Amino acid sequence: MNPVAIITKKRDGRKLSADEIQAFMGGFVRGEVPEYQMSALAMAIFFQGMEADERAALVDVMLKSGATLQWPKNFGTLVDKHSTGGIGDKTSLIIAPLLACCGLKVPMISGRGLGATGGTLDKLESIPGFRTNLSESEIHAVVDKVGCVITGATADLVPADRKLYALRDVSGTVPSIPLICASIMSKKLAENLHALVLDVKWGSGAFMRKQDDAKTLAQAMVDTGARMNVRTTALLTDMNQPHGRMAGNAVEIDESVATLQGNGPADLTEICFALCAELLVSTGVESSSAAAIKRLNHLISSNAAYEKFREMVEAQGGDLDEPRHIAPATEVVAPNAGYVASMNVEQLGMAIIELGGGRKKLGDRLDFSTGLEMLVRLGDRVEKNQPIVRVFAHHAGVATACKMVAEAITISEQPVTPPPLVVERIVPR
C-alpha cells in the first residue's frame, strides 16, 4: 500500500476502494501511516467527499479497529442517542435517566468538547467525584444496576476514532459529512445497540451550517445504522441558538437537574422528549409519540427521572449534593431596542472557551464554574440596555468574552419569527 497514491487519488476526486480504505486506516491505527498523511487524507475527504460505499467501508474499518461492548443474552433492550454537537446541548444528561426509567438499557459513550461545542464528559466532571473513565466491566455493572451510564470510550473501543478525532480537531477537518458519519456511527455501533436516535443539528453553532447538509449527514447515518441492523432514526434540530438558557459546564448540570425536576426551559424539555419518544416507539415500549410523551411527563412530575440521574451519578462516584461553584456574573446588555434577530452560536462557544470552560489545546484543564446564561431567545423583544446574557467568569478573560458575546447577537428593528426546534424526522431509505 502506498499512502501517497491513496491521498492523491482522493485529492483528485476519485473513488477509493474498500481495500484502499482498509489498508490506509489499518496502517494509521497501527502507527505505520504517520499523522501528517492521515491529516492529508482527511483534508482530501473534506473537500471531495465520499460515496455511500466508501462511507460504509470507512465505518466498517473504524468499527473493527477495536473491541465492541458485549452484553449477556437477555440483558435487555439496548439503546442510545447521539448528537452531532452544539452549544448548551445537555440533552444526554436528561435523556439517559428518562430512558432507563422506561426499562431500556443505555450504555452512553460520550465525548469531550470538539471545536466550539461542549462535551458531555466535561460537564459531568463538574460534579465532584464523577468518573468518566469506567472500564468495560464497570460499564456493565452500572448499566445492569442503574439502567444507564454516561462515560468515555475505553482504550480498546474504536481506537481509530480516538486517533482520527484528535487529528481532525487540530487540522480543520471536523465538519465533513463522511468523517462525522464514520466517527459517530463506529462508536455507536461498537455499543452493540438494538436502537439508536440521532440528533443532527444545523445552524451557526453546529458543524453543519446548512440545513440541507445536516439532512445529508442524517440520512447517511440512519442508512448506516439500518445496514448494521440497528433501528435508527434521526431528528434534524435547530442550533441557531443554544439549547435552554445555560451553556458551560456546572451551569449545564444545574439546568439539567432543574429540567429533570420539572423546572427546565420549554425548548430543552421539548427536544429531550422528542428524542426519547423516537426510541420508546422504535423499541415498541410505547405505541405512539403521544403515549411516550405522556409517560415522560409522568417520570418528571413523579421525580423518578431525577432520582434515576442521582443513582447514576452515585454509581459513577459523583456527589450531586456537593456544591458546584459558579463564577460571579457580569451582564451583557442590548445596545438598542428591537427583536433578537440572530446569534453567532459558534462565537458564544468560543467565548466559553475564552473563559476556560473549553479547551484551546489538548490537555487544557477546564474551569467548570464559567459559562453563559442566555436571557433572551430568537424573536424576543428587547429594550435598550436590557440584560440579554449573563457571563459567569472570574478572571481576566471576562472583558474579551463579554465583547465576543455582545458581537455574537444582533438585534433588528423588524419583528423576527423564531425558527422551529425540530425541523424534520429522517428514517432509513
Ligand code: URA
Ligand atoms: N461527534 C462525534 O462523535 N464525531 C464527530 O466527528 C462530530 C461530532
